[in-house]
Amino acid sequence: MKLFSAEQIRQWDAFTIKNEPVSSLELMERAANACTRWIVKNTLADSYCIFCGKGNNGGDGLAIARLLYNANKTVTVFILESATGGSDDFNSNFNILHHLSAIPVYSIRSEKELPQLPPDCIIIDALFGTGLNRRLTGLAATLVEHINSFRMPVIAIDMPSGLFCDQSSLGNPIIKASHTLTFQVPKLAFLVAENADFFGQVHIMDINLHPGFSEKTPAKFHITDSSLIRSIYQPRKTFAHKGNFGHALIIAGSTGKTGAAVLSTRACLKTGAGLVSAHIPRQSLPIIQMAAPEAMAFPDAEDHYITRMDYEPDDFSSIGMGPGIGKELKTRFLLRELLEKIKKPLVLDADALNIIAATKGYLKLIPSKTIITPHPKEFSRLFGDTANDFEKIELASSKSMEMNIIIALKGHNTFIAHPNGAGYFNHTGNAGMAKGGSGDVLTGMITSLLAQGYTPEQSAVYGVYLHGLAGDLAARDRGMESMIASDIIEHIGNAFKQL
Numbered sequence: 001m002k003l004f005s006a007e008q009i010r011q012w013d014a015f016t017i018k019n020e021p022v023s024s025l026e027l028m029e030r031a032a033n034a035c036t037r038w039i040v041k042n043t044l045a046d047s048y049c050i051f052c053g054k055g056n057n058g059g060d061g062l063a064i065a066r067l068l069y070n071a072n073k074t075v076t077v078f079i080l081e082s083a084t085g086g087s088d089d090f091n092s093n094f095n096i097l098h099h100l101s102a103i104p105v106y107s108i109r110s111e112k113e114l115p116q117l118p119p120d121c122i123i124i125d126a127l128f129g130t131g132l133n134r135r136l137t138g139l140a141a142t143l144v145e146h147i148n149s150f151r152m153p154v155i156a157i158d159m160p161s162g163l164f165c166d167q168s169s170l171g172n173p174i175i176k177a178s179h180t181l182t183f184q185v186p187k188l189a190f191l192v193a194e195n196a197d198f199f200g201q202v203h204i205m206d207i208n209l210h211p212g213f214s215e216k217t218p219a220k221f222h223i224t225d226s227s228l229i230r231s232i233y234q235p236r237k238t239f240a241h242k243g244n245f246g247h248a249l250i251i252a253g254s255t256g257k258t259g260a261a262v263l264s265t266r267a268c269l270k271t272g273a274g275l276v277s278a279h280i281p282r283q284s285l286p287i288i289q290m291a292a293p294e295a296m297a298f299p300d301a302e303d304h305y306i307t308r309m310d311y312e313p314d315d316f317s318s319i320g321m322g323p324g325i326g327k328e329l330k331t332r333f334l335l336r337e338l339l340e341k342i343k344k345p346l347v348l349d350a351d352a353l354n355i356i357a358a359t360k361g362y363l364k365l366i367p368s369k370t371i372i373t374p375h376p377k378e379f380s381r382l383f384g385d386t387a388n389d390f391e392k393i394e395l396a397s398s399k400s401m402e403m404n405i406i407i408a409l410k411g412h413n414t415f416i417a418h419p420n421g422a423g424y425f426n427h428t429g430n431a432g433m434a435k436g437g438s439g440d441v442l443t444g445m446i447t448s449l450l451a452q453g454y455t456p457e458q459s460a461v462y463g464v465y466l467h468g469l470a471g472d473l474a475a476r477d478r479g480m481e482s483m484i485a486s487d488i489i490e491h492i493g494n495a496f497k498q499l
Ligand SMILES: NC(=O)C1=CN([C@@H]2O[C@H](COP(=O)(O)OP(=O)(O)OC[C@H]3O[C@@H](n4cnc5c(N)ncnc54)[C@H](OP(=O)(O)O)[C@@H]3O)[C@@H](O)[C@H]2O)[C@@H](O)CC1
Pocket: 009, 010, 012, 013, 027, 028, 031, 053, 054, 055, 056, 057, 058, 059, 060, 084, 087, 127, 128, 129, 130, 131, 132, 133, 134, 135, 136, 137, 140, 157, 158, 159, 183, 207, 209
């Protein structure tokens, strides 16, 4: 699914008005109807306090007030006055409302007019939407803080007021919504961790904007959805043999971190590679053979960490390196040798990334189309700090293009930057996966897909989606608190079945 900017959404609005055709007032009515239906169905209250600005977001608020009133709800409207007059559609809805004397309408022109609210009401925030073009200050900012001081649920229309759609809002006054009813498509602002306190649960209101616009308009960012994954998925052919699905190598583990090697190797096996081998420290050999008997093993000459390759790296279909390898000098040299020698894309994670970040000259050795899977701290070590999540996303995109690599920046909505400039946000997964070992599982899964012939871009997007889906199924079965990384592996099979 494409993610559009506030400006593109404005263009989509205009395109719909012209090509459906429909008047902008009718479109507002459609939007208000969708919101009202949701509100009536999902809230038990009888009383609603609706705060409106004087743009089209406020116009939505006025139309919602009328529709809720028609649904026999008690409605009170507060209008934040501004120096400029209302938008055309705001004014039209204001005039309609004016004739309904049973709906009290109050103006807020100064702090003295900030209202007290009945304790059982639900607050509807229709102050500012996608038209926000600067930080809220003065009376608008004070009103936002005032609304946030109440304990009642807040339903934001389109955007929590004060939150920018496509840029950082850090430190700004913003409505803290319990639910956000947003029109047609999710917004970039709802995908970044720094905004987590503001939008609550997001619900998409389908207002039938013209499909012709979204089909023809390119978007930089996308949300990975099931239809994209189904288009990537290649069913296994009936007459296939193990040679058709590649030979994956996992280079992982050191003393005390053999578990990382076990998790990656098992995840790699469970994701469908024809053959899986594990290069592990010599002492880990019995452990890996017990925990993953289906895998072959290359024990290192050294007992406690990995030091040398006794194989040709290009003989494998894919190699994933990093989980639990530590940062011993000889391990660093081995990584350098691998980076210099291999002609294929790698999957690099964890300590492989930490070694690269800490050793001058390594970064530029990363082979083209390699997939790196840093969490935010590893990402900062590699590429430097950023002031906010939006800058981090931009930096990931620009580094991906500059270095011709795929960057999967792990987080609640893992962001995958492609070298062609596109970016994919993943929406599967849950907080139960925020535990040691989850990343090792992901490395194994992506390496497995790469071995099977999926492109590096596909392997990253598909692997991250499947990993999150397996995590969601694990959470459903075991609970977020109790689930562990092994449970993600146990649910990979069911995740495949759900595609
Ligand atoms: N997408 C769709 O298809 C549909 C969209 N619809 C709705 O339209 C909404 C967008 O409406 P909108 O463009 O009128 O902008 P909105 O958010 O109401 O802001 C109003 C004005 O506020 C001002 N302003 C900005 N920042 C400010 C600040 N910090 N402090 C003070 N003032 C500030 C700025 O004017 P300025 O002062 O810059 O002249 C701005 O123009 C959208 O969110 C959705 O609810 C639906 O009705 C139908 C279908």
